[in-house]
Amino acid sequence: MASQPIGIAGAGAWGTALANAAAAADNDVVLWMRSPEQAQELAATRSNERCLPGVTLHDRIRPTADLNELAACRAVLLVTPAQTTREVTAALARVLPSATPLLLCAKGIERGSGAFLCDVVEEVRPGAPVAVLSGPSFAHDVARGLPTAVTLACRDAALAEALANALSGPALRVYHRGDVRGVEIGGAAKNVLAIACGAVAGKGLGESAKAALIARGFAELLRFARAYGGEPETLMGLSGLGDLVLTCSTAQSRNFAFGQRLGQGMSVAEASGGKLVEGATTASALVALARAKNIDMPIAEAxxxxxxxAWTLEQAVDALMNRPIKSEH
Ligand SMILES: NC(=O)c1ccc[n+]([C@@H]2O[C@H](COP(=O)([O-])OP(=O)(O)OC[C@H]3O[C@@H](n4cnc5c(N)ncnc54)[C@H](O)[C@@H]3O)[C@@H](O)[C@H]2O)c1
Ligand SMILES: O=P(O)(O)OC[C@H](O)CO
Known part of the structure; x- marks a missing residue:
């Protein structure tokens, strides 16, 4: 069993970084991507210059464009954009044995349905084991072997522990937990809040405003998680506060950088710079879920x-600053 490889579906920045981390943790790794040309290129050059420039692929990684090669893996990490979760899970369901655990590594909420991603996976693969991996972790840091700690959640405690052990290595420390909902809410919501922090930086509104946004954003996270069944302790850990602080701190985050460019005056269409900005695609679903349960989330709403x-950035700042004065908690 332990000699079976770890499978990774999606060879973008995060999939490639996780492949290197899993290999460094003494696993053989099958790294699946949809493009045969890209698989050939990765196999030949041992690098993924498009998504993770300057990083050498570990010897134990086998790139492939054949989904069937994931069938023999002991677990498969799903590392494609949040909005592709349903489609890619359906493709995986056709080749994976029903007992193979799927470990969700995307951060988001499905648009249209407003479904949490673990629920999407469970809907597509009923009864199959599902887990989620989240926490403060930039692909470039993990791929270069810089020390990183994340949380892996699964309702099956023994499986959570086994997966955390399998993926933990010299530079990646994986904690385990049972609160799947709390862990996925932290990852999905912090991306939306990081856009606000980036906009504050881009508009030059100061470090005090940024700190206020992080603290009040965290209050929104906690309210949302409580209402949707996440445990407050989870949100106080790596996958909540930890990831919120990381993503709200630096333009190394694509969500922060997107917000920063909005703050500097770019349009929404220009500001992504062609990069994946999960907070921008999740914002409407997050706010719709908050409204459905009357959860006060003024920053996410802005x-x-x-x-x-509907609003300019100036109107958003006015709306946030001119709310009625209230008790902090
Ligand atoms: N990059 C990071 O630092 C990081 C860290 C933690 C979590 N994440 C999360 O991981 C997820 C992926 O992020 P990323 O940085 O790897 O993005 P990315 O844009 O670098 O890569 C996404 C990959 O998914 C592939 N893809 C897109 N649609 C697909 C489909 N329908 N079928 C198969 N493959 C498809 C693309 O070809 C690309 O290789 C996001 O939800 C992100 O929030 C990223
Ligand atoms: O670059 P971002 O904003 O997608 O953030 C990457 C990770 O989620 C940070 O933990």
């Missing part, structure tokens, strides 16, 4: 209003 074109 991000959504700006992205939809």
């Amino acid at each position: 991000v959504e209003q700006v992205l939809s074109g």
Whole structure:
């Protein structure tokens, strides 16, 4: 069993970084991508210059474009954009044995349905084991072997522990937990809040405003998680506060950088720079879920209003600053 490889579906920045980390943790790794040309290129050059420039692929990684090669893996990490979760899970369901655990590594909420990604996976592969991996972790840091700690959640405690052990290595420390909902909420919501922090930086509104956004954004995270069944302790850990602080701190984050460019005056269409900005695609679903349960999330709401074109950034700042004065907690 332990000699079976770890499978990774999706060879973008995060999939490639996780492949290197899993290999460094003494696993053979099958790295699947949809493009045969890209698989050939990765196998020949041993690098993924498009998504993770300057990083050498570990010897134990086998790139492939044949989905069937994931069938013999002991677990498969799903590392494609959040909005492709349903489609890629359906493709995986056709080749994987039903007992193979799927470990969700994307951060987001499905648009349209408003479904949490673990629920999407469970809907497509009923009864099959599902887990989620999240926490403060930039692909470039993990791929270069810089020390990183993340959380892996699964309702099956023994499986959570086994997967955490399998993926933990010299530079990646994986904690385990049972609160799947809390862990996935932290990852999905922090991306939306990071857009607001980036906009504050881009507009030059100061470090005090940024700290206020992180603290009040965390209060929104906690309210949302409580209402949707996540445990507050989870949100206080790596996958909540940890990832919120990381993503709200630096333009190394694509969500922060997107917000920063909005703050500097770029349009929503220009600001992504062609990069994946999960907070921008999740904002409307997050806000719709919050409204459905009357959860007060003014920062997430302001991000959504700006992205939809209903408010300018100036109107968003006014709306946040002119709310009625209230007790902090
Ligand atoms: N990059 C990071 O530092 C990082 C860290 C933690 C979590 N994540 C999360 O991981 C997810 C992926 O991020 P990323 O940085 O790897 O993005 P990316 O844009 O670098 O890569 C996404 C990959 O998915 C592939 N893809 C897209 N649609 C597909 C489909 N329908 N079928 C198969 N493959 C498809 C693309 O070809 C690309 O290789 C996101 O949800 C992100 O929030 C990223
Ligand atoms: O670059 P971002 O904003 O997608 O963030 C990457 C990771 O989620 C950070 O933990």
